[in-house]
Each structure stands twice: as C-alpha cells, then as structure tokens.
Amino acid sequence: MKNWNSSTIGDERRMLPIPVVITVIVSSFLLSILAMGFTLQYITLSVPNLAYATIAFASTYISLTVALMGLSPYISAPFAFILGGLISLLLYRFMAYLRDRGATVVGLMISTLVFDLTIYGATNIYAGYIAYFFKTYTYSFSLSQFDFNFGVVPGILIVSTLASVTLVLIFHALLVKTKFGIAMRAVMENYSLASTQGIDTERVLSVAWFFVGGVAGISGSLYPLWFYMDPWVGTRTFISIFAGCVVGGLRSIYGSLLGGFVIGTSEILITYAFANVFGGWVWAYRAVTPMIIAVLALIMMPDGIAGYLSRARPR
Amino acid sequence: MKHVVEITLFLDIVVFFCVYAIVTLSLNFEQGYAGLFNLGLYFPVLAGALIVAYLPGRLAMMIFSIDSKLDFVADNAVVLNLLKARLASDPLTSIFLLIVTLVAVVGICSLLGYISAHPALKLSEDYLALFMLSLAESLRVIGMQTDWLAGGVMGITIVNPFWWLGSYAYYGSALLVVGSTVFVWFIYHRLCTSPLGRALKSVRENKLTAECVGKDVSALKKKVLAFSFALLGLGGALHALNTGAVVAEGYSRVDFSFWPWLMMIVGGTGNNLGVLVGTFSLVMMRRVMIYSKHYFTFLPFDVVWLEPILLAVMLGLTLVFKPSGILPEKPPKLDQYMQKVLRKRLYPKEQPSELLAS
Numbered sequence: 070m071k072n073w074n075s076s077t078i079g080d081e082r083r084m085l086p087i088p089v090v091i092t093v094i095v096s097s098f099l100l101s102i103l104a105m106g107f108t109l110q111y112i113t114l115s116v117p118n119l120a121y122a123t124i125a126f127a128s129t130y131i132s133l134t135v136a137l138m139g140l141s142p143y144i145s146a147p148f149a150f151i152l153g154g155l156i157s158l159l160l161y162r163f164m165a166y167l168r169d170r171g172a173t174v175v176g177l178m179i180s181t182l183v184f185d186l187t188i189y190g191a192t193n194i195y196a197g198y199i200a201y202f203f204k205t206y207t208y209s210f211s212l213s214q215f216d217f218n219f220g221v222v223p224g225i226l227i228v229s230t231l232a233s234v235t236l237v238l239i240f241h242a243l244l245v246k247t248k249f250g251i252a253m254r255a256v257m258e259n260y261s262l263a264s265t266q267g268i269d270t271e272r273v274l275s276v277a278w279f280f281v282g283g284v285a286g287i288s289g290s291l292y293p294l295w296f297y298m299d300p301w302v303g304t305r306t307f308i309s310i311f312a313g314c315v316v317g318g319l320r321s322i323y324g325s326l327l328g329g330f331v332i333g334t335s336e337i338l339i340t341y342a343f344a345n346v347f348g349g350w351v352w353a354y355r356a357v358t359p360m361i362i363a364v365l366a367l368i369m370m371p372d373g374i375a376g377y378l379s380r381a382r383p384r
Numbered sequence: 385m386k387h388v389v390e391i392t393l394f395l396d397i398v399v400f401f402c403v404y405a406i407v408t409l410s411l412n413f414e415q416g417y418a419g420l421f422n423l424g425l426y427f428p429v430l431a432g433a434l435i436v437a438y439l440p441g442r443l444a445m446m447i448f449s450i451d452s453k454l455d456f457v458a459d460n461a462v463v464l465n466l467l468k469a470r471l472a473s474d475p476l477t478s479i480f481l482l483i484v485t486l487v488a489v490v491g492i493c494s495l496l497g498y499i500s501a502h503p504a505l506k507l508s509e510d511y512l513a514l515f516m517l518s519l520a521e522s523l524r525v526i527g528m529q530t531d532w533l534a535g536g537v538m539g540i541t542i543v544n545p546f547w548w549l550g551s552y553a554y555y556g557s558a559l560l561v562v563g564s565t566v567f568v569w570f571i572y573h574r575l576c577t578s579p580l581g582r583a584l585k586s587v588r589e590n591k592l593t594a595e596c597v598g599k600d601v602s603a604l605k606k607k608v609l610a611f612s613f614a615l616l617g618l619g620g621a622l623h624a625l626n627t628g629a630v631v632a633e634g635y636s637r638v639d640f641s642f643w644p645w646l647m648m649i650v651g652g653t654g655n656n657l658g659v660l661v662g663t664f665s666l667v668m669m670r671r672v673m674i675y676s677k678h679y680f681t682f683l684p685f686d687v688v689w690l691e692p693i694l695l696a697v698m699l700g701l702t703l704v705f706k707p708s709g710i711l712p713e714k715p716p717k718l719d720q721y722m723q724k725v726l727r728k729r730l731y732p733k734e735q736p737s738e739l740l741a742s
Contacts, residue, residue: 117510119423119517167703174510175421179649180703182642186696189638190689197685304637305525308518319511353529360522363515367503 089341091226095295097333098233099288103306104313104329105237106281108322110157111314112257113274114164116177120185122310123303124156125285127188130195130207132290133298136215137203142294143228149290150283157282158275160184165271192300208300212293225294232291236284237326243280244322253277305356309336312359316366317373324375331374332359395558399626401667402565406619408644408663409572409656410612416654416713417576418608419588421509424516426640427500427523428493428613430632432620434527435489437534437630440481440543441467447477457532460540468547475548482545482560482625489621490614497613501606517637527632539631542624561622568615572656584608585654638692643670646699652709661710666698 103125110118128149132142163184164177172180200207217224244250252273255263264270292298309332317328336358344351370377407425414420441456445463448470454463471478504515528537546556575581586594587601595601620640624630643666651662673691680687702709 111510115510117514119514163700170704170707172703172707175415176703176707178421178423178510178513179645179699182645183696183700183703186638186642186692186699190692190696193689194685197689201684304521308521311514311518315511319508354525356525357522360518363518364503367506367515371506 085341089337091223092295093334093337095225095229095291096337097330098229099291100306100309100313100333101326101329102233102236102288103285103310104317104325104332105240105322106285107310108314108317108320108325109281110278112320112322113277114161114168114177116164116174116181118160119178119181119307120156120160120188121181121285122307123185123188123192124153124160124282125289126292126298126303126306127156127192128152128286128289129293129298129302130192130199132212132293133207133210134199136212137199137205141217142212142215142290143224145290146287149286151286153286153289154279154283156184156188157285158279160282161275161278165274189300189303196300209297210293210299211295211297213295216294223295225291228294229291232287236287240280240284249273249276308356309333309359312363312366315363315373316370318375319373321373321375324373324378327374332362335359335362392554395555397667397671399558399561400671401664402561403619403623403626404644404647404663404667405565405660406568406622407616407640408647408651408659409568410616410619411644411648412653412656412659413572413576414608414612415648416659417581417584417588418605419509419584420605420608421513422516422609423513423637423641423645424518424520425616425644426635426637427516427520428496428616429620429623429640430520430523430527430635431493431496432489432617433624433630433635434534434632435492435617436485436621436624437540437542439488440485440545443484444471444477444481444543447481457535457540460535464541464543467543471543471545472547472550478545478548481543485545486618486621489617493617494610494614496617498606498610500613501609504609505602505605517641520637520641524632524635527635534630534632537631537633539629539634541629544628545625557626561626564618564622568618569656569660571615576656638695642695642699646695646702648709649699649707650702650709652711652713654713655709655711658709658711658713665710 103122106125107118107121110121128145131145131148131152135145135148136142160181164180167177167180196207199205213223213225219227242250244254252263252268255266255268256270256273260270263273292302296302310329313329313332314325315328316331317326318324336355339358339362340351340355366373372380407429411422411425414422441463444450444467445454445456448467450463450466454466456463471481500516500519504512504519507515527534530536534540544553544557546553546560549556583594583599583604586597587599587604591601620635644663647662647666648659649662650666651660652658670691673694677687680690
C-alpha cells in the first residue's frame with residue numbers, strides 16, 4: 070500500500086502532499102453540491118434555509134451506524150437521500166403553512182431554525198445513544214478506514230467526483246429537458262403567475278425541496294469517508310456554504326455551484342499556503358478562511374461570479 | 385446558611401435575566417425597530433467576553449509589576465492568586481480596571497458593529513442574517529483556537545474587580561449587572577420613544593419612503609448596528625465578569641442568539657416591555673430545566689440535548705399560535721400625534737397646558 074502522507078504532487082520544492090490534493094477535490098465537489106442546493110431552496114421561497122447544513126450532516130450518523138454494523142458506509146447513501154429529502158419536505162410544508170398564514174421573511178427564516186435546533190438536538194441524542202449501544206466514542210469520528218481503494222486511489226475521491234458530476238448533470242437535465250423542470254423554473258421565476266397558468270406549484274416545490282434535501286443528505290453521508298465529523302460540523306460548514314453562495318452569486322444556481330467549488334478549493338489551498346509560511350497552527354483557523362473570502366467578495370464583487378460572467382458575456 | 389443559598393439562587397436567576405434582558409433589548413432595537421435581521425448576536429457578546437478575558441488581567445499585571453516571566457494564560461492560577469492578594473486591598477485600582485475594561489468593551493464592540501455594517505448592508509435582509517451568523521461563528525472559532533486570547537478551548541479564569549468586597553464579591557458583581565441593565569433599559573426606552581425611534585420604524589416599514597422624506601437609511605442602520613453592538617458587548621462583558629471565567633465555546637449560537645430570538649418573539653417584537661416579559665418567562669423556564677436535570681439521569685444520553693429540541697418546539701408553537709407575542713407592538717397613535725402637530729402649527733403661541741385643556 071502506498072503511503073499517502075509522504076507523497077507529493079509536483080517537485081519536492083513545491084510540496085503539495087497528496088492528502089491535501091484529495092481533500093481539495095473531495096471538499097470542492099461536495100461543497101459545490103451543497104451550495105447549489107442551498108441556492109435552489111433560497112430561490113424557490115426567497116428564504117434562506119438555516120437548517121440546510123444541519124439536515125445535510127444529520128446523515129453522517131447513518132453512515133456511522135452502517136459502518137458500526139460492519140457494512141460499507143456507501144450503503145447508507147440511499148437512506149441518507151430519503152432522510153435528507155423527508156426532513157427537507159417536512160420543513161417546506163411547515164414553511165408553506167406559515168407563509169399561507171401571512172408570515173414574513175423573518176418569521177419563515179425563524180421557522181427554519183425550528184428544524185435546525187430539532188435536528189441538532191436529535192443528532193446529539195442519537196450520537197449519545199449509539200455510543201451507549203455500540204460502546205464506542207461517536208462525538209468525533211472518521212470512516213476513512215472503512216473506505217475501499219481503487220488501485221492507489223481512495224474510493225471517496227472517485228465516488229465524490231462521480232456523484233457530484235452525475236447529480237449536477239441529472240439536475241441540469243431535469244431543469245432543462247423535462248416538463249417538470251420547465252414548471253420548476255416558472256415557479257422560481259414567478260410563483261403567482263405560474264399558479265395562474267395551471268402549474269401545481271405546491272407539488273413542484275415539494276418535489277424540488279425533497280430532491281435538494283436528498284442530495285444534501287448524500288453529500289453529508291460521504292463527508293465522513295474523508296473528514297473528521299462531529300454533531301457540530303453542520304454549524305461550521307454552514308459558513309463555507311454561505312461563502313460559496315456569496316462568491317458564486319446569491320441568486321444563481323450554477324453560480325453557486327462554481328462558488329462552492331471555489332470556496333472548497335481555496336479554503337484548503339489558502340490555509341495550506343499560510344500554514345507553510347507561518348506554521349501548522351494556521352490549520353486551526355481553516356473555518357475562518359471562507360468567511361474572509363466572502364467578505365472580500367462582497368466588497369469587490371457583490372454580484373459574485375454569476376454577475377461577473379453575465380456582464381462579461383458578449384451581447 | 386440556608387438563607388445564603390437562597391439569596392445566591394435568587395441572584396443567579398436575576399443576573400441571568402439581566403444579561404439576557406440586555407441582549408434581547410438590543411436585538412429588539414435592531415430587529416423590532418430598525419428591521420435589521422441579525423442572527424449573529426453572539427458576535428459582539430463573545431467579543432465583549434474576550435476583551436474581559438484579555439484586558440484587565442494584563443493591565444493589572446502591568447500596574448502591579450507582576451513577574452514578566454509569568455503568562456496570564458499559561459500561569460493563570462498563579463497570576464490570579466498574586467493579583468487577588470493585591471486587588472483585595474486596593475478598591476481604587478479595582479474600580480479603575482473595571483471602568484477601563486467596560487469602556488474598552490463598549491468602544492471596541494461599537495467599532496466592530498460599524499465595520500461589519502459596511503459589507504453587511506450591501507446584502508438583503510435575509511442574507512444579512514446569514515452574514516452575521518457566519519461572522520459570529522468565525523469569531524467563535526478564533527476564540528476557541530487562540531490560546532493567548534482567552535485560553536482557547538479550555539478557557540481562563542478572569543480578574544474579579546470586586547475582590548476587595550471579600551465574601552460579598554459576588555453581590556458586588558450582581559449589583560453591577562442589575563444596575564447596568566436598568567441603565568440599558570432606560571437608554572433603549574428613551575431612544576425608542578424619541579424621533580430616532582420613529583425614524584427607525586419608518587425605515588423598517590418602508591425603506592424607500594424613508595429615503596424619499598430625507599432619511600439617510602444606510603447611515604441610520606450603521607449607527608444602529610454600532611450602538612447595539614456596543615451594548616451587546618456590554619452584556620457579554622457583564623456575563624463574563626459575573627461567571628468569573630471565559631470559555632469561548634460557551635458563547636454559542638443557541639445560547640446567545642437563538643434563545644434571545646425566542647425571548648423576543650414570545651414577548652412581542654417591537655415592544656420593549658413585551659421583550660422583558662418574554663425574557664423573564666424563558667429565563668425562569670431554562671432555570672427550572674437546569675435544576676431538574678438530575679431527574680433524567682436514567683436516559684442513555686446527555687439530557688442537555690433535550691434543551692434545543694424544547695427551544696425548537698416552543699419557537700414553532702409561538703410562530704403558529706402567537707406570532708406577534710404576549711405583548712404585541714402597539715400601533716402608533718397617529719390621529720393624536722397629527723392633532724398635536726396641527727395645533728402647534730395653527731396656534732404656535734398656546735402653552736402646552738392650554739393645548740391639553742382644549
């Protein structure tokens with residue numbers, strides 16, 4: 070078996086260790102999916118879903134349970150999809166109920182907190198319960214030892230790349246090639262007008278929220294195969310997701326996809342570069358890097374990558 | 385002895401209520417009056433606590449020329465013992481340290497509010513909330529990872545400026561918290577009932593109209609953030625002074641952002657009295673939960689995790705059944721106000737008493 074920790078890409082002077090490269094790739098692909106899902110949910114209701122990251126990372130404990138049962142963590146993907154989708158759908162129904170009763174944007178955002186807190190508490194309770202049941206520590210874990218290797222390449226590298234590309238292609242085809250996608254775009258563009266045209270807006274949005282929640286669940290279930298997880302990871306990763314949306318463009322689905330990729334890459338690479346210059350202690354501040362990038366993006370490029378590209382496009 | 389325990393318990397609840405009252409009143413000023421959706425309340429609260437952890441200890445070491453080889457964080461217990469011996473017999477220096485610390489907290493937090501307003505106000509209402517939340521979480525990460533600031537994950541014990549009161553030191557800090565809360569309530573009450581309060585409500589209701597009648601909306605919002613950040617920082621500083629230690633991890637989004645939001649919504653957004661009622665009800669409820677925790681030791685998980693779920697359930701029920709809170713915001717008495725303005729214009733020489741009589 071090749072020793073990943075001592076391997077580098079490029080000549081020795083530049084020193085980009087392979088674990089860092091893998092971290093960049095896995096983080097970028099998964100984060101881009103999460104940023105895209107967050108933006109899509111935002112566009113449909115014009116309300117940011119504060120529970121999004123918590124929903125996504127709740128499924129990490131399904132992966133852990135499956136691994137503790139002696140099975141491959143990848144088996145958890147369909148269950149993670151269903152769990153993420155169902156919670157997301159339930160949240161949408163709750164928000165739709167409040168919206169119909171005249172709740173404001175603030176009220177609706179607070180309603181997402183209801184789910185965020187419930188899932189946060191429930192995840193911690195579940196972590197405590199399986200720790201008690203399996204007699205193991207579950208408040209910080211990684212499942213990398215349960216991953217398979219394809220030659221010398223860790224499985225998660227292939228799976229996260231393939232899963233992300235496939236999900237984006239499916240989503241793009243769904244949005245552009247199907248009647249459902251056209252209906253969804255119409256609803257996102259103008260909810261009232263779409264409903265007067267006979268589109269079942271509630272059904273369309275319910276399916277969209279279920280799908281996006283499910284995809285977030287899959288992303289979350291793949292994270293522990295490379296990263297260390299704990300019940301608070303959703304809170305920390307939320308900063309990266311938000312930064313990805315800001316960098317990509319707040320109301321652009323494909324922009325946020327790019328933004329998530331940029332943040333996922335730069336979060337690791339910038340921290341790595343600073344750690345090389347100033348020392349290893351810089352890694353402790355990795356979670357702050359996306360926020361700094363987001364603030365800089367807001368000051369220099371408030372419309373994000375999507376805004377910049379639309380201006381640069383020849384007319 | 386039993387009386388001492390009862391008084392301490394009572395003071396504990398009062399102090400807890402006061403700290404949360406400062407935070408929720410500030411939130412109400414931001415959200416209820418100015419319409420600024422801030423979910424990162426714990427950013428200034430934590431900043432205030434971190435300043436209290438950093439500043440007075442170092443300052444006291446300089447004043448008393450404590451051995452420069454000793455580090456306030458690494459040799460925390462030794463340094464505090466040395467400082468306690470000096471400060472216990474020096475009330476003037478203790479009060480000086482307290483005043484300098486509180487002035488620094490208010491100044492720095494106000495500056496933080498003003499600086500963060502610049503990128504934040506470029507965002508819409510909803511994304512402003514996310515920006516503030518991310519900013520607060522970033523500061524928490526910094527606080528948890530920076531050992532020299534406030535002891536990192538382990539936290540540190542801080543200087544108590546009331547050591548000179550001997551066994552009554554806790555009562556001194558409790559009195560400071562209560563006095564500060566009354567002061568903060570008075571300031572907010574005056575501000576909210578002043579023309580500035582009405583200007584802020586006009587911005588909240590319709591930004592465009594407010595701009596059309598000559599209000600500088602952006603400048604107003606920056607001032608609101610700077611001012612409320614200063615008082616939120618004061619809340620964090622008082623909390624730290626009263627607990628006697630600072631652990632950055634303890635200033636979480638649930639404790640110092642989501643709970644205050646629930647308190648405000650339950651009490652009534654836009655009504656300072658309602659906010660106090662909401663704060664009191666939930667502080668009492670949380671205390672009861674904390675004191676009754678030992679009845680649930682049979683559960684196979686830490687019962688503390690039921691708290692966020694209970695918070696969520698209460699939040700959900702409030703949103704569904706009582707979205708405007710226990711004491712909803714009072715609508716402005718426009719007819720009376722207009723009558724008063726018109727009469728002043730028509731009969732400028734009349735005295736207020738004559739106006740009232742007529």
